[in-house]
Amino acid sequence: MNRRIMVAGNWKMYKTIDQAVALAKAVAAGPARQGLDVLLCPNFVCLEAVVRAVAGSHVQVGGQNLHWQDEGAFTAEISGPMLRSVGASHVIIGHSERRQFFGETEKTVRMRLAAALRHGLKPIVCVGETQAERESGQTDDVLASQLAGGLAGLSAAEMVKVTLAYEPVWAIGTGLTASDEQAQQVHAFIRAWLAARFDNQVANSCGILYGGSVKPANAAGLLRQKDIDGALVGGASLDADSFLGIIAAV
């Protein structure tokens, strides 16, 4: 089993173009490592500038969302062909902030996933439970239902193109991180779910990132876990030193 490791920065709704270019250049000046993918996901306004800023480096660039239609009268939306045209290689789908604030459902996750695959964008599909769900013992059920809905009808050939991200909602932006053991336990659950839904080969080749208050200080412990294949970083990706610190800790 030799899955690649990914460290991805989700910049959320932060950075103007000048700030984004400076950060992207600083990340691209960091070391390239064998078997490690480095991905930056800026806001849509900064995408083109960031793609140019990292051109020729080891750093890849992704969007934070995409619409399921290729084009149409959908004011303010961005489509797969548009992301491709700007040079994005990846796209985040179903982030908990989209679920929480913008009406994202399993059904829309699945439609966005189809659009990403249709256009050759590498999808990163996010799942995760809230604090209330964890405390009431529903973590596995919530994850199983998010996975079943978000990946409904997907073929094995499609699944191996998907990266998953486990982001416990209670650990996002809160400074609370899942312990290494808590995170590993859920990652192992997700991998077992994949093995049951697809097969062992699919389960073993699928990258599963952890997200939720990942910092340079806790990255090594998390990334050492058997089923954790990288990190999806929010706050700590907004500063070059801390993001490079996480990369160095891998």
Ligand SMILES: O=C(CO)COP(=O)(O)O
């Ligand atoms: O939501 C996240 C990445 O997508 C995690 O955010 P934080 O690293 O700020 O907790």
